Amino acid sequence: MKETSSSAQSLKYILPRLISYSIPYRIGLILAILLLSANLVMDIGFAVVQQVFIDTINNSSMDALMRATVICAIACVIIICCIMLQHYFRYVVQSRMSWDFRAKLFDKSHRIPFSHVQSMHSGDLTSRNNKDAGMAIGMINSIVYDLGYNLLLCFVSFLYLAQMDVWIALLALGSGPIVFLSGRFFDRKLRKLSTEIYKKEAELRGLLQETLQGMKVVRAFALEDVLLNRYVLEREKLNQLQRKRTIINGLLWQSSAFVNNLVLVTCAGLIAMSAIKGGTTTGEVLAFIILMGRVQWPFVHMSQTWGGVQEALGAADRVFAILEMPDEGDLKTSSEPTSSEPTTIPVDSDVITALSLENVHYRHPSLDGSESSLFTGIHLNIAAGETIAVVGPSGSGKTTLARLCCGLYEPHIGNISIYGKCVHDQLEETRAMITYVPQTPYLFSGTIRDNIAFSASDATEEEIIEAARLAGAEDFISKMPAGYDTLIGEHGSTLSGGQRQRIAIARAFLRNAPLLLLDEATSALDNESERIVQQSLDLLMKDRTTVVIAHRLSTVREATRIIVLDQGRIIEEGSHETLLALNGLYAELYNIQFRSSEDEIIDKISSFSSS
Numbered sequence: 173m174k175e176t177s178s179s180a181q182s183l184k185y186i187l188p189r190l191i192s193y194s195i196p197y198r199i200g201l202i203l204a205i206l207l208l209s210a211n212l213v214m215d216i217g218f219a220v221v222q223q224v225f226i227d228t229i230n231n232s233s234m235d236a237l238m239r240a241t242v243i244c245a246i247a248c249v250i251i252i253c254c255i256m257l258q259h260y261f262r263y264v265v266q267s268r269m270s271w272d273f274r275a276k277l278f279d280k281s282h283r284i285p286f287s288h289v290q291s292m293h294s295g296d297l298t299s300r301n302n303k304d305a306g307m308a309i310g311m312i313n314s315i316v317y318d319l320g321y322n323l324l325l326c327f328v329s330f331l332y333l334a335q336m337d338v339w340i341a342l343l344a345l346g347s348g349p350i351v352f353l354s355g356r357f358f359d360r361k362l363r364k365l366s367t368e369i370y371k372k373e374a375e376l377r378g379l380l381q382e383t384l385q386g387m388k389v390v391r392a393f394a395l396e397d398v399l400l401n402r403y404v405l406e407r408e409k410l411n412q413l414q415r416k417r418t419i420i421n422g423l424l425w426q427s428s429a430f431v432n433n434l435v436l437v438t439c440a441g442l443i444a445m446s447a448i449k450g451g452t453t454t455g456e457v458l459a460f461i462i463l464m465g466r467v468q469w470p471f472v473h474m475s476q477t478w479g480g481v482q483e484a485l486g487a488a489d490r491v492f493a494i495l496e497m498p499d500e501g502d503l504k505t506s507s508e509p510t511s512s513e514p515t516t517i518p519v520d521s522d523v524i525t526a527l528s529l530e531n532v533h534y535r536h537p538s539l540d541g542s543e544s545s546l547f548t549g550i551h552l553n554i555a556a557g558e559t560i561a562v563v564g565p566s567g568s569g570k571t572t573l574a575r576l577c578c579g580l581y582e583p584h585i586g587n588i589s590i591y592g593k594c595v596h597d598q599l600e601e602t603r604a605m606i607t608y609v610p611q612t613p614y615l616f617s618g619t620i621r622d623n624i625a626f627s628a629s630d631a632t633e634e635e636i637i638e639a640a641r642l643a644g645a646e647d648f649i650s651k652m653p654a655g656y657d658t659l660i661g662e663h664g665s666t667l668s669g670g671q672r673q674r675i676a677i678a679r680a681f682l683r684n685a686p687l688l689l690l691d692e693a694t695s696a697l698d699n700e701s702e703r704i705v706q707q708s709l710d711l712l713m714k715d716r717t718t719v720v721i722a723h724r725l726s727t728v729r730e731a732t733r734i735i736v737l738d739q740g741r742i743i744e745e746g747s748h749e750t751l752l753a754l755n756g757l758y759a760e761l762y763n764i765q766f767r768s769s770e771d772e773i774i775d776k777i778s779s780f781s782s783s
């Protein structure tokens with residue numbers, strides 16, 4: 173994933189995009205910018221007040237001193253109130269922009285092709301959403317308020333100084349760009365380091381996340397020390413990068429501060445000489461020195477803010493790398509021509525085709541960049557009402573096939589259609605016609621009710637209860653202290669495997685889609701749970717078009733058709749008896765896989781009846 177580009181080009185590209193997030197909050201932004209004038213009055217006024225006070229003391233006028241004190245006190249109160257308001261508007265605008273930006277990224281993460289998501293670590297995506305997005309929006313703050321304000325302060329201070337001595341004022345102003353440019357030497361390095369740091373932080377977050385999620389395995393295999401060492405090692409690499417960045421930031425600060433101080437001392441010497449010659453009052457000298465700082469300081473500050481902008485650009489690159497990805501459905505990864513054939517709906521008008529795959533080619537992108545094709549021109553037509561069992565050795569492509577049908581992967585060539593609608597042209601409509609029940613159900617933390625009604629938010633209480641009843645889940649739910657309101661923990665951690673599967677099946681009943689894609693669970697459930705889950709699944713498959721990745725003999729036997737996959741190709745197709753008679757791969761699988769599970773069942777039954 174390309175994440176860095178040249179600084180100037182990328183700022184020109186990124187800034188307008190980020191600024192567009194402020195449009196809904198433009199009134200707050202304008203108010204915050206206008207209120208910056210209070211800061212300006214404070215900064216310039218401080219120098220002017222010094223001048224007035226010292227000259228008043230020199231003139232020994234008590235009345236004038238009192239008047240100046242009262243005016244200053246009132247002005248101070250007003251200015252402080254304005255500055256507080258300015259901070260308030262600034263905070264509100266920034267936090268709202270930040271939420272909008274993160275929401276857009278969150279939404280986009282659910283729209284980019286699933287294969288892209290699979291190639292990233294979830295910790296990386298989390299990091300981009302939390303830290304990087306916040307830093308990118310913070311950059312607007314730095315540029316609009318800090319850089320903008322400092323330029324204004326510099327300009328107004330220069331005008332004030334020029335009234336006193338235009339040549340020294342010009343010297344102070346002219347040295348500003350040197351101060352600023354002296355820091356630019358470090359930009360490229362700083363930005364590169366920042367991108368590396370954000371990447372490393374994301375990796376560490378991923379490691380932490382994986383360790384916490386896999387805590388059962390970590391403890392069971394006593395891997396605590398191994399993982400701790402890995403964590404410490406990665407943390408140390410991050411520390412090294414952060415140390416380097418601190419050194420570069422320090423060099424950036426000190427180089428601009430050095431040039432700044434040099435110019436300050438020179439100008440102060442010149443104005444002191446002018447005072448000795450008698451052309452300037454003591455108050456004016458003081459105001460001059462303070463204002464000179466005001467002309468110079470913005471350049472030092474801008475230099476450092478620019479360093480911060482480089483860091484934020486590194487973060488923004490990472491966020492825009494996701495935001496600029498094509499949405500799923502818009503992606504054609506291959507330069508190879510896609511099938512120009514329109515989706516064919518069967519000519520026999522009595523038969524409705526529920527699912528059709530025409531000349532489908534697909535290859536998984538791999539993490540090391542190499543790609544090898546899995547499917548090379550697969551054809552399959554499934555009529556409405558059919559139950560198709562897909563079998564094949566491990567790695568033959570069964571799960572990939574199911575994911576292609578759901579539109580999670582996009583074929584490089586060919587078409588997949590559901591009830592005549594092309595999956596990738598009408599993603600939402602076709603997905604609404606599918607229920608996908610994966611091997612391991614994914615439950616969200618929340619209540620049982622929320623999880624059943626997950627894909628049907630408008631479901632009534634009666635419908636939820638009916639779905640739970642059909643899924644055989646009603647019994648255990650009613651025994652729980654809070655019934656349907658029971659909280660089930662992260663990924664349903666407080667439920668047993670069988671209970672989790674029944675909740676997922678209840679979800680499928682409620683969704684009531686005409687096409688069911690089912691990956692039969694192979695996980696060992698106890699006999700009773702397995703029986704209930706199987707009964708619920710049989711009920712779910714009844715009167716529905718079903719494609720089932722089958723692991724049980726009963727499922728393959730009852731299927732209207734069995735598809736045998738091997739290395740991404742359909743090599744056999746037919747009923748159980750026909751395929752057995754062929755004596756090919758299915759017969760082999762039957763002997764190794766299904767027959768042994770049948771024997772197991774017979775064993776279980778016999779041991780149960782003999783006890």
Ligand SMILES: Nc1ncnc2c1ncn2[C@@H]1O[C@H](COP(=O)(O)OP(=O)(O)OP(=O)(O)O)[C@@H](O)[C@H]1O
Nearest residue numbers: 290536537538546565566567568569570571572573
């Ligand atoms: N996200 C992925 N990225 C790269 N390769 C993948 C990805 N997912 C699967 N594969 C590869 O594609 C091939 C088919 O995998 P798939 O999961 O579809 O097989 P399967 O028949 O469902 O296997 P099993 O029965 O073991 O679940 C395998 O060689 C696998 O390594």
